[in-house]
């Protein structure tokens with residue numbers, strides 16, 4: 001039997017105000033990338049996943065399709081799937097199909113509207129699975145009631161290489177949180193993007209249709225709408241640059257001119273060329289990721305990759 005009952009552990013909007021003002025008072029200016037994902041940002045991200053240049057989603061889907069049976073065998077027949085950042089419904093559907101209907105599926109996402117609509121859409125397609133959407137910031141601990149997990153093996157699912165959006169220390173904390181939530185018998189299935197030609201990466205994060213530009217600039221629209229800010233959005237250019245020293249794509253919003261912006265009553269000055277650093281997307285080697293996972297208490301057991309070795313899906317146990 002299915003049920004849709006939202007567990008709401010969402011952060012307060014005052015967190016956005018606090019984090020935006022704190023990030024804009026730093027040098028260089030910065031903002032946690034989780035704020036990219038309001039309802040509009042989540043919709044834009046879904047469009048990014050369909051872009052020709054954005055290879056990660058297609059590569060990950062091909063891995064799930066090609067190795068779904070092996071993945072299902074690794075996770076086992078009786079599991080509760082906890083999906084962190086329940087992005088593209090398609091990946092979830094492919095996984096759940098191969099798992100032959102897990103007992104319960106917990107999509108966890110920070111965007112309430114997006115979470116509820118994708119949970120409702122999934123319920124239509126998979127009426128035999130109990131779906132319990134959890135609105136939460138998964139960079140912080142949250143609990144799942146034992147009564148809902150019902151003794152099943154807890155399998156965390158973290159797709160899309162979202163782990164790459166965090167610094168090493170943050171990644172370790174998130175992976176530790178997953179280990180705590182999943183317990184000693186738990187497991188983790190995670191998508192990890194791999195290092196490749198920087199030209200491929202820069203095209204993936206600065207697409208020819210300008211969808212990633214809109215995704216990045218949406219942060220400023222969001223600040224205008226929610227925090228009474230007055231960003232002139234067209235005066236902030238989207239930049240996506242590969243930083244080889246840190247093996248990561250960096251997204252920035254670059255001020256086109258000297259300008260002053262008011263955010264929640266505070267005046268913020270921008271010099272021409274100054275940027276707000278809005279996102280990192282780290283690209284790993286199999287070794288660098290195994291090392292981070294080990295520092296969080298996880299052991300990589302199996303790695304599957306796509307034909308071009310662009311992307312990996314990895315199975316880990318505690």
Ligand code: AVI
Nearest residue numbers: 048160161162165205212281
């Ligand atoms: C969600 N995350 C894994 C995406 C990435 O590839 O780092 C976010 C993204 N940013 C721009 N394009 C996609």
